[in-house]
Amino acid sequence: MNELTAQILHRLHTSDGYLSGGMLCREFGMTRSAVWKHISRLRERGYTIEAVSGKGYRLSGSPGIPVSEEVMPLLSTDRFGRNLVFQEETDSTNVQAKILARQGAPEGSVVVADTQTGGRGRMGREWISPPGVNLYFSVILRPSVPPTRFPQIPLLAAAAIHQALDVAAEGPQMMIKWPNDILVKGRKLCGVLCEMESEPDMTHFVIAGIGINVNLRDIPAGIKEIATSLFLESGREFSRSEILGTILNHFEPLYEEWLEAEDLGYLLPYLEKHAWLKGREVKVERYNGSLAGRVRGISRTGELLLEAGDGKVHVVSSGEAQLQK
Amino acid sequence: MNELTAQILHRLHTSDGYLSGGMLCREFGMTRSAVWKHISRLRERGYTIEAVSGKGYRLSGSPGIPVSEEVMPLLSTDRFGRNLVFQEETDSTNVQAKILARQGAPEGSVVVADTQTGGRGRMGREWISPPGVNLYFSVILRPSVPPTRFPQIPLLAAAAIHQALDVAAEGPQMMIKWPNDILVKGRKLCGVLCEMESEPDMTHFVIAGIGINVNLRDIPAGIKEIATSLFLESGREFSRSEILGTILNHFEPLYEEWLEAEDLGYLLPYLEKHAWLKGREVKVERYNGSLAGRVRGISRTGELLLEAGDGKVHVVSSGEAQLQK
Numbered sequence: 130m131n132e133l134t135a136q137i138l139h140r141l142h143t144s145d146g147y148l149s150g151g152m153l154c155r156e157f158g159m160t161r162s163a164v165w166k167h168i169s170r171l172r173e174r175g176y177t178i179e180a181v182s183g184k185g186y187r188l189s190g191s192p193g194i195p196v197s198e199e200v201m202p203l204l205s206t207d208r209f210g211r212n213l214v215f216q217e218e219t220d221s222t223n224v225q226a227k228i229l230a231r232q233g234a235p236e237g238s239v240v241v242a243d244t245q246t247g248g249r250g251r252m253g254r255e256w257i258s259p260p261g262v263n264l265y266f267s268v269i270l271r272p273s274v275p276p277t278r279f280p281q282i283p284l285l286a287a288a289a290i291h292q293a294l295d296v297a298a299e300g301p302q303m304m305i306k307w308p309n310d311i312l313v314k315g316r317k318l319c320g321v322l323c324e325m326e327s328e329p330d331m332t333h334f335v336i337a338g339i340g341i342n343v344n345l346r347d348i349p350a351g352i353k354e355i356a357t358s359l360f361l362e363s364g365r366e367f368s369r370s371e372i373l374g375t376i377l378n379h380f381e382p383l384y385e386e387w388l389e390a391e392d393l394g395y396l397l398p399y400l401e402k403h404a405w406l407k408g409r410e411v412k413v414e415r416y417n418g419s420l421a422g423r424v425r426g427i428s429r430t431g432e433l434l435l436e437a438g439d440g441k442v443h444v445v446s447s448g449e450a451q452l453q454k
Numbered sequence: 455m456n457e458l459t460a461q462i463l464h465r466l467h468t469s470d471g472y473l474s475g476g477m478l479c480r481e482f483g484m485t486r487s488a489v490w491k492h493i494s495r496l497r498e499r500g501y502t503i504e505a506v507s508g509k510g511y512r513l514s515g516s517p518g519i520p521v522s523e524e525v526m527p528l529l530s531t532d533r534f535g536r537n538l539v540f541q542e543e544t545d546s547t548n549v550q551a552k553i554l555a556r557q558g559a560p561e562g563s564v565v566v567a568d569t570q571t572g573g574r575g576r577m578g579r580e581w582i583s584p585p586g587v588n589l590y591f592s593v594i595l596r597p598s599v600p601p602t603r604f605p606q607i608p609l610l611a612a613a614a615i616h617q618a619l620d621v622a623a624e625g626p627q628m629m630i631k632w633p634n635d636i637l638v639k640g641r642k643l644c645g646v647l648c649e650m651e652s653e654p655d656m657t658h659f660v661i662a663g664i665g666i667n668v669n670l671r672d673i674p675a676g677i678k679e680i681a682t683s684l685f686l687e688s689g690r691e692f693s694r695s696e697i698l699g700t701i702l703n704h705f706e707p708l709y710e711e712w713l714e715a716e717d718l719g720y721l722l723p724y725l726e727k728h729a730w731l732k733g734r735e736v737k738v739e740r741y742n743g744s745l746a747g748r749v750r751g752i753s754r755t756g757e758l759l760l761e762a763g764d765g766k767v768h769v770v771s772s773g774e775a776q777l778q779k
Contacts, residue, residue, distance in 0.1 A: 252656055275741055275772055277602070280654040308654065324658075326651050329605040329633065330772030331577055333649075416600055447600055447655030 130174070133157065134167045135198040141171075141178065141188040142202040149185035193368030195241045195264065203374030208237030209268065209381040210374070216240065218260070220247040223324055223338040226267035230326075230334040234269055237381065241266035241373065248340065250320050251309070252449075257352065262344040262360075264369050268380065270335040272388060276327040279335060280446060281393050281431040283309030286321045286337045288396050289380035291403055294319075294341075294359070297375040301362035304405035307424075307433050307450060312405050315452075316357035318342055339376070343367050392429040400427055410453040411435070413445050420445065421453065455499070458482065459492045460523045466496075466503065466513040467527040474510035518693030520566045520589065528699030533562030534593065534706040535699070541565065543585070545572040548649055548663040551592035555651075555659040559594055562706065566591035566698065573665065575645050576634070577774075582677065587669040589694050593705065595660040597713060601652040604660060605771060606718050606756040608634035611646045611662045613721055614705035616728055619644075619666075619684070622700040626687035629730035632749075632758050632775060637730050640777075641682035643667055664701070668692050717754040725752055735778040736760070738770050745770065746778065 130138070137157065141148060153164045168178055168186060175192030191199060196215045204210050212235060219225050219242040226240045244260035258265050270282070287305045294303055294311070301313045309321035322338040342348075342358035344366045359367050386395060393400070401407065406424040413420050413435065420443055422435040433445040455463070462482065466473060478489045493503055493511060500517030516524055521540040529535050537560060544550050544567040551565045569585035583590050595607070612630045619628055619636070626638045636644035647663040667673075667683035669691045684692050711720060718725070726732065731749040738745050738760065745768055747760040758770040 251653060273741070276604070276650075277771060279601070279652075283654055322653065324651065324653055325601075326649065327604075328576060328647065328649055329608060416598070446602060 130170075130196070130198060133159075134170050137164070137167045138171055138176070138188075138198045139202060141186060142191075142199070144187075147179075147181060147184040147187045152185070191368065191370070193370050194243065195266070195370045195373045199370035200374050200377075203371060203378075205378045206237070206381040208235065209384075210237065210239050210377040212238040214238070214240045216242045218242065218244050218246060221245050221249055221338075222265050222267040223249070223322060223336050226269050226336045226338070227324065227326070227334075230269045230271075230336065236269060236271040238269040239266055239373075239377070249322060250340070251322055256320060256322075256340050257349055257356075258340070259345065262342075262346075263358070264339070264341040264343050264373055266373060267336050267338040268377075270337060270384065272332055272335060272384075274332065274388065275330065276325065276332045278392075278430075279323070279325050279327070279332065280308070281387070282335055282337060283321045283323045284393060284400060284427070284431050285383060285387050285396065286323065286339065286380065287311060287319075288399055289383045290319055290321070290339065290341070290376055292383075292399075293372070293376040293379040296379075297372050298359050298363060298367055301359070303403070305400060305403045306405040307427060308431065308447075313357050313362045315405075317352075317355055318357055318359065318362070337380075341372065343369055343372060393427075393431050394429045397427065397429060406433070406450055406452075411450040412453055413448040413450045415445065415448040424450070455495075455521070455523060458484075459495050462489070462492045463496055463501070463513075463523045464527060466511060467524070469512075472504075472506060472509040472512045477510070516693065516695070518695050519568065520591070520695045520698045524695035525699050525702075528696060528703075530703045531562070531706040533560065534709075535562065535564045535702040537563040539563070539565045541567045543567065543569050543571060546570050546574055546663075547590050547592040548574070548647060548661050551594050551661045551663070552649065552651070552659075555594045555596075555661065561594060561596040563594040564591055564698075564702070574647060575665070576647055581645060581647075581665050582674055582681075583665070584670065587667075587671075588683075589664070589666040589668050589698055591698060592661050592663040593702075595662060595709065597657055597660060597709075599657065599713065600655060601650065601657045603717075603755075604648070604650050604652070604657065605633070606712070607660055607662060608646045608648045609718060609725060609752070609756050610708060610712050610721065611648070611664065611705065612636060612644075613724055614708045615644055615646070615664065615666070615701055617708075617724075618697070618701040618704040621704075622697050623684050623688060623692055626684070628728070630725060630728045631730040632752060633756065633772075638682050638687050640730075641680055642677075643682055643684065643687070662705075666697065668694055668697060718752075718756050719754045722752065722754065731758070731775055731777075736775040737778055738773040738775045740770070740773045749775070 177190030179187045197213045222240045222242050242265050245258035248256035248258035250256040304312050311319035319341040324336045326333040344360045345358035348356050422437040425434040425436050435443045502515030504512045522538045547565040567590050570583035573581035573583035575581045634646035644666040649661045651658040669685045670683035673681050747762040750759040750761050760768045
């Protein structure tokens with residue numbers, strides 16, 4: 130989208146009622162036919178713009194593509210999303226965000242893609258990333274805290290997304306699965322992949338990569354039993370730019386609070402309330418073998434508290450928790 | 455150095471006595487004058503090659519440039535240094551090693567440079583890297599252990615370097631300063647900068663970057679009071695390729711042992727014996743303010759144990775320890 134078209138879109142976005150063609154002409158120093166050309170371009174891109182004789186133009190529908198022009202007017206943040214790079218297709222938004230971070234991109238910068246050719250989840254697993262329907266984005270964080278607090282960030286991101294989806298897509302009961310997924314009725318709606326570059330006592334940056342199945346209608350074979358989407362759970366479509374904006378609006382204040390806090394203590398009530406694993410029997414695969422037990426909760430520093438058969442409570446800092454029948 | 459010249463150098467390196475010209479001709483399928491051309495090239499590069507009529511050629515001195523052809527014959531390792539990239543000049547060997555690691559370079563790969571234009575120490579500080587005299591190299595590690603063990607690697611590397619220098623440059627009494635320097639009489643001889651790329655529960659790779667002042671004669675103004683070199687401490691020059699080979703030969707087995715171990719426990723006696731800070735009064739700058747006290751030792755997981763004025767022992771996981779007068 131060219132700069133002028135984007136500015137006119139922004140003007141329509143932030144206007145309450147109709148904007149007269151004459152006013153747009155004066156504001157942007159262009160002819161009526163030039164204004165009309167930009168309006169046509171926006172319509173071609175999927176925006177619904179009413180044109181009423183004597184009143185002017187009004188934006189009444191948008192395609193919800195998470196481009197800067199659409200997301201920016203929705204933000205209440207200081208930094209998160211203020212630098213937003215949209216890519217039609219990329220290998221992986223985490224890879225792109227890491228490149229930007231190494232070049233010095235500011236904290237809160239976001240890379241979002243319509244589709245990923247190499248989308249990944251944790252442990253190098255594939256994250257299926259078809260175009261036109263879902264959200265794939267990565268946020269650059271530069272937390273001035275010791276790298277040892279890094280494992281708390283996936284839970285922090287999951288809580289922010291959970292809060293945001295609760296607002297933006299009320300209806301389906303979403304649960305947070307330690308350490309970084311959001312499930313509906315046990316099926317994955319959202320995954321978080323955090324990556325860090327650090328020295329032992331200095332975090333260079335953290336990338337919080339987030340994938341959300343938004344308007345996906347057909348879950349690909351192979352993950353049919355374990356994945357879902359907002360559309361499938363609610364029966365309606367969502368604007369991806371609105372979902373993205375809402376998440377960033379929740380993520381920034383939660384993150385600021387975390388930077389000030391010692392640990393995740395302030396978030397524990399929320400995490401516990403929406404915890405998918407709490408009270409369940411699970412088996413966790415770890416570096417040094419697996420551990421089975423009943424989940425008692427989450428520690429202030431983000432570890433899973435697992436009560437083994439002998440009554441001893443183990444503090445599990447990493448791994449994949451599988452439900453036991 | 456072209457491939458054939460390198461092969462002849464390797465043959466000379468690994469030969470016990472004289473190698474006859476006739477044998478070299480047969481082995482490499484070339485004329486006597488061609489052999490002579492390669493010998494001349496090697497001499498131009500600083501190699502001392504004796505030529506005795508009726509006996510042949512013998513390598514009796516090398517410039518000690520840490521190139522693959524020189525280092526390889528000295529290695530007793532399986533993996534460390536087996537893939538060795540030498541660069542006359544680079545920005546930073548850590549930066550180059552990270553690029554190689556992201557492209558999938560195997561564990562133990564080494565990037566070494568004659569000079570660095572952007573050499574860095576911890577916390578983004580400059581590491582002065584003049585050409586022709588010192589060692590600047592980075593080892594790619596892919597430890598299959600939780601990222602939480604990452605802060606132990608600088609101490610591991612420091613111990614390996616200390617062991618190696620004790621063998622290769624006996625004389626000056628070298629001490630290990632927590633968490634990652636080697637000092638002689640309080641002046642820095644060697645620094646280690648470790649960097650990691652990880653997920654919360656999976657280490658992608660660790661780069662162990664090592665800078666050693668070897669044959670440096672003039673310490674630049676500004677660090678004159680705090681830095682030294684092997685030359686300045688012993689009054690003689692060292693082969694950089696020998697120092698590098700010896701370090702890799704010590705680093706690999708120590709690292710293998712660490713992978714099998716729970717923590718640094720097996721190395722504690724060595725670390726304690728050569729600890730510069732032990733028993734001293736220090737102040738450590740940390741994220742959340744500074745802490746002063748007397749150093750009691752190092753924990754099994756690599757933290758500094760600091761006894762404060764009130765007798766309480768604090769476990770310090772990161773920071774810069776400054777000696778107090």
